[in-house]
Amino acid sequence: MTLELDIKVEELSINPEKDLNLPVDWDKPLIPENYSQKAGQGVRKEIDEQSAKLILLLNLIDEYERNLVEICDKLEAGFLQLSRAKFYNPNRFDSSYYDLRELNAQSQIKDGKLIIQGPTKPESKPEENEEEKEPEEPTLRNRHQKSSKIVKKVNSDAELRNSSFKDPIKMFGAILPVSLYESQAAFKQSLELLMEKKRLVAEMSALFDRVEEIEREKEKEKEKEKEKEKDDAQEDDSPEKHNERKTSAQ
Amino acid sequence: MSIDANKNRTLIGVIGDEDTVTGMLLAGVGQVTSEPGKEKNFLVVEPRTSDDQIEEVFDQYTEKRDDIAILLINQHIAERIRFKVDTFTKAFPAILEIPSKDHPYDPEKDSVLRRVRRLFGE
8 A cells, every 4th residue: 555645845945044943044154253273273172292202102012012912822832842842852942952063043123124045946947958958868768867956956965055045954864853943933923012012112222211201391390380489489479579568558 | 444343243142042053053043263352142041040141141242252243132131131131222233132942022111112111211
């Protein structure tokens, strides 16, 4: 069942000026008398230096706390994997296995950035192209001849051994559990987060120093004002001022 | 002059328990040389290690050596030499406290967060 409404839209509209008894210029915004264009641009209060620094500091504190949580999580994962490796291989991954021969740090800081060295791959691309170009020889006939491919592989392995990178995990042996590799990865990630922490600590300590300096300056100014007020009060209470007031009253 | 001196600071030192030092060595932080005074950049703190020994190594890594940029120290070990750690105010090396396997991180003892609390009047 449908209803048909024959109401005209014009009848529905309300004429504001007639029906609501609104004042003249009701649609124009009210501008206060003392409002000026220039002042209007600074509707927001000017933030003093201390407040601005405190706002920056609060943002850094937030970042710092998040960074702390991430560091703790990564280190926890690293310790857990290391404990797992130790559990299945007792007395194997401890300080008695440290390689105390000459060792270069593979993770160093250069120009403020952490650089973690990795294994350098030998140049294999031109060799691979050469291998592709070589025609496939039947292996049965050349069984007793050394193939060039094997010689090249031996050379690349020797290059890897001679390169400056020495994976520190190898000081614990050649065949290692997966959990030890996972522990290594977690500790490497924690190093990057620690670099971030160092940056945050440096920025925050600079801000702390500046905020404390501003507070000290403000306190000094307040003390100066108090002393001035005291001096003024003492001058008002002096007998000369008292006599002046008497004569002016008379 | 100081910028050039700090450019030589490329290493990360570690003062921690065995697991912490093992983990950091796996990450590639360890350096062993025959140069006197710079033999190792890590110290494994065992139960029998005294506070004096820790202090001595801390002084060596922070005052005497000029090649360490960051010193990582377990928070529970830093507590044992808290006075030394708190009174160290130089920019390099940066002292960062890290948790250990047996001692989780306590934010109450974090020097930065303590300074924040002091600043905001707690």
